[in-house]
Amino acid sequence: MQQIIAFSGGPEEYVRDGAHRKMARPDECPICGKSGGMRPHGFYPRSVTIPGPIMRLLIQIRRFLCSFCRRTTSMLPDFAQPYRLVATDTVNEYLAGSRDSAEVTRWSEHLGRYQQRFEDRIQETREALATAYNIGELSLVATDLWGEVCRDFGGARRFTARFAGEVGMTVFGIYRCHRPTENSSKHIDNNLARGRDPPISALGHDNGPNNRSRFSGAATSVPVVSR
Numbered sequence: 001m002q003q004i005i006a007f008s009g010g011p012e013e014y015v016r017d018g019a020h021r022k023m024a025r026p027d028e029c030p031i032c033g034k035s036g037g038m039r040p041h042g043f044y045p046r047s048v049t050i051p052g053p054i055m056r057l058l059i060q061i062r063r064f065l066c067s068f069c070r071r072t073t074s075m076l077p078d079f080a081q082p083y084r085l086v087a088t089d090t091v092n093e094y095l096a097g098s099r100d101s102a103e104v105t106r107w108s109e110h111l112g113r114y115q116q117r118f119e120d121r122i123q124e125t126r127e128a129l130a131t132a133y134n135i136g137e138l139s140l141v142a143t144d145l146w147g148e149v150c151r152d153f154g155g156a157r158r159f160t161a162r163f164a165g166e167v168g169m170t171v172f173g174i175y176r177c178h179r180p181t182e183n184s185s186k187h188i189d190n191n192l193a194r195g196r197d198p199p200i201s202a203l204g205h206d207n208g209p210n211n212r213s214r215f216s217g218a219a220t221s222v223p224v225v226s227r
């Protein structure tokens with residue numbers, strides 16, 4: 001299982017702050033829903049693109065293990081796309097139609113493949129959005145649909161976090177590890193604007209970050225796609 005966490009900076013800030021070590025422990029297991037069983041369970045590395053000559057940065061992702069169901073949950077900062085190298089903000093620029101930035105130019109081959117995948121499965125994406133969030137009449141043009149949902153959800157990072165965390169999808173695919181159980185469709189998202197469903201309760205993080213942290217703690221509860 002993977003949860004996408006709101007982070008108010010980029011990969012460089014994440015590394016510089018040692019943010020992976022400050023990641024709040026989820027109060028509840030997002031898989032089995034039980035409280036108080038999540039324990040730190042190491043880290044795993046992954047890469048994400050950054051501007052400048054280094055091009056990509058290796059970051060550490062915090063993992064927690066549930067002592068009840070023995071399943072792990074990893075905490076992906078929202079500047080990174082699940083299973084995609086190119087950073088969310090650059091993906092957003094490309095899908096929004098911008099070809100101006102150096103980052104978009106540099107990663108245009110990757111981004112072109114992402115967009116193709118988005119287009120190939122747009123009908124499935126539209127149906128999932130309609131079922132989970134009662135959004136009808138979304139565009140059949142991928143880049144238009146992207147603009148519509150980013151506007152509705154309050155940005156690309158926030159849309160990705162909620163769609164992945166609550167529905168188990170991104171516009172590029174379905175990911176088993178994101179699929180929530182029916183009683184635990186949650187993600188953590190305080191730093192970014194709210195989408196359609198307001199938070200209903202605060203998560204109590206017993207090792208939560210202090211006030212200066214880039215992290216947040218609020219939970220949402222929304223319908224999930226039946227499957």
Ligand SMILES: [Zn+2]
Binds near residue numbers: 068070071
């Ligand atoms: Zn569990």
